Amino acid sequence: MIALKVKTQYRSEFVDITGDVAKAVRKIGISDGIVLIYCPHTTAGITINENADPSVLTDINLKTSKFIDHNDPDYRHGEGNSDSHIKSSFFGASETVIIERGKLVLGTWQGIFFAEFDGPRNREIFLKIIPG
Amino acid sequence: MIALKVKTQYRSEFVDITGDVAKAVRKIGISDGIVLIYCPHTTAGITINENADPSVLTDINLKTSKFIDHNDPDYRHGEGNSDSHIKSSFFGASETVIIERGKLVLGTWQGIFFAEFDGPRNREIFLKIIPG
Amino acid sequence: MIALKVKTQYRSEFVDITGDVAKAVRKIGISDGIVLIYCPHTTAGITINENADPSVLTDINLKTSKFIDHNDPDYRHGEGNSDSHIKSSFFGASETVIIERGKLVLGTWQGIFFAEFDGPRNREIFLKIIPG
Numbered sequence: 001m002i003a004l005k006v007k008t009q010y011r012s013e014f015v016d017i018t019g020d021v022a023k024a025v026r027k028i029g030i031s032d033g034i035v036l037i038y039c040p041h042t043t044a045g046i047t048i049n050e051n052a053d054p055s056v057l058t059d060i061n062l063k064t065s066k067f068i069d070h071n072d073p074d075y076r077h078g079e080g081n082s083d084s085h086i087k088s089s090f091f092g093a094s095e096t097v098i099i100e101r102g103k104l105v106l107g108t109w110q111g112i113f114f115a116e117f118d119g120p121r122n123r124e125i126f127l128k129i130i131p132g
Numbered sequence: 133m134i135a136l137k138v139k140t141q142y143r144s145e146f147v148d149i150t151g152d153v154a155k156a157v158r159k160i161g162i163s164d165g166i167v168l169i170y171c172p173h174t175t176a177g178i179t180i181n182e183n184a185d186p187s188v189l190t191d192i193n194l195k196t197s198k199f200i201d202h203n204d205p206d207y208r209h210g211e212g213n214s215d216s217h218i219k220s221s222f223f224g225a226s227e228t229v230i231i232e233r234g235k236l237v238l239g240t241w242q243g244i245f246f247a248e249f250d251g252p253r254n255r256e257i258f259l260k261i262i263p264g
Numbered sequence: 265m266i267a268l269k270v271k272t273q274y275r276s277e278f279v280d281i282t283g284d285v286a287k288a289v290r291k292i293g294i295s296d297g298i299v300l301i302y303c304p305h306t307t308a309g310i311t312i313n314e315n316a317d318p319s320v321l322t323d324i325n326l327k328t329s330k331f332i333d334h335n336d337p338d339y340r341h342g343e344g345n346s347d348s349h350i351k352s353s354f355f356g357a358s359e360t361v362i363i364e365r366g367k368l369v370l371g372t373w374q375g376i377f378f379a380e381f382d383g384p385r386n387r388e389i390f391l392k393i394i395p396g
Contacts, residue, residue: 001230001232001237033264033394034300034392034394036166036228036230038228038229038230038237039239040237040238040239040240040242041239041241041242042180042181042182042188042239042241042242047353047357048306048353048357049306049349049352049353050306050349053341053342053343055340055341055342056306056341056346056349058340058341059338059339059340059341059346059349059350060346060349060350060353062338062339062340063332063336063338063339063346063347063350064350066331067198067199067331067332068195068199072195074191074194074195075191075194075195076187076190076191076194077185077187077188077190077191078185078187079185082188082191082192082195083195085181085182085188085191085192086191086192086195086196088181089179089180089181089192089223090222090223090354091353091354092224092227092356093179093180093227093242094227094228095356095357095358096228096300096302096358096360097302098265098300098302098390098392100265105265105302105304105390106304107303107304107305107306108304109305109306110304110305110306110357126230126237128166128230128264129264130165130166130262130264130394131264132264132297132392132393132394132395132396133362133364133369165396168298168360168362170360170361170362170369171371172369172370172371172372172374173371173373173374174312174313174314174320174371174373174374199330199331200327200331204327206323206326206327207323207326207327208319208322208323208326209317209319209320209322209323210317210319211317214320214323214324214327215327217313217314217320217323217324218323218324218327218328220313221311221312221313221324221355222354222355224356224359225311225312225359225374226359226360228360258362258369260298260362260396261396262297262298262394262396263396264396
């Protein structure tokens with residue numbers, strides 16, 4: 001297992017970690033298999049989406065925060081981050097990506113993102129490579 | 133493949149299965165790899181979230197049921213559980229967790245949950261361990 | 265890695281790819297393991313849900329389009345498909361299914377679907393089989 005560090009700057013933010021994951025895979029030197037990109041936090045997640053126009057990520061954040069809003073008076077959890085926990089489950093704790101000839105197999109417009117929903121914080125990501 | 137049984141008690145409920153998954157992994161005796169936790173039902177799912185304050189799970193359930201409500205008059209499916217199917221796709225059919233030295237690698241506050249959306253029912257969970 | 269082709273006919277559509285995935289797994293001739301079903305597009309995804317009554321898929325599409333609507337005036341991305349990107353992250357880029365004795369292990373009512381959110385288009389799906 002490999003642990004990567006991510007420092008987030010805003011409450012809600014998508015941090016492009018594609019380069020870090022690709023580098024870690026290259027370093028391990030495996031040719032073919034899969035890599036699990038895992039988030040060990042319950043107010044964040046991992047997602048794959050467009051890495052070209054940043055307004056896509058802005059829109060994902062904006063829209064999600066409309067139906068999973070920060071301040072619903074019905075929330076019972078006392079830390080004020082129920083929305084972050086809900087988003088964490090919806091975006092998901094991990095993504096799995098194919099490795100071929102030592103490289104990540106991603107679509108043309110795909111990037112891998114650490115999805116922060118309760119930052120700014122110092123966060124970790126776990127990578128696990130399975131050859132095959 | 134290992135099959136576990138889960139008995140749910142409410143229509144919508146998050147059942148902590150972390151201990152059962154950890155026990156099954158220990159029993160197999162594998163040191164390193166990944167475990168796929170898979171839900172074979174279409175009105176339930178698997179999710180990872182906070183296992184400390186139960187109000188987090190209450191809030192996830194409450195909020196999700198606001199924008200994916202039970203009784204939308206536009207639903208066409210005749211069984212009255214369209215909301216359960218929609219939630220199933222959003223929470224997802226599986227999660228994958230890293231195994232290291234025979235133990236699940238989870239974040240401090242993370243638990244693995246069977247997410248019931250159309251209970252109470254007798255349910256199954258499939259586990260598949262891949263060494264690596 | 266195996267690449268499958270999918271041709272979608274509508275803007276939003278769930279295409280049942282269970283048979284194609286099962287056939288590819290049979291062709292590889294692997295007995296036990298897992299198969300990753302991966303979508304390399306950022307306005308589509310992979311989901312597992314009911315394959316019996318098609319009104320379930322209609323309801324998933326209808327409901328999701330209510331809270332992730334096509335024409336929110338706050339969207340900033342200029343291509344008019346922000347809703348498609350958001351749905352892509354929510355349904356997820358992949359699913360993983362267990363293989364036992366050469367066959368996919370699915371629940372009674374489960375099918376694997378390519379989830380199109382910005383069609384009609386010619387799309388690809390990547391499969392990666394990990395024995396174990």
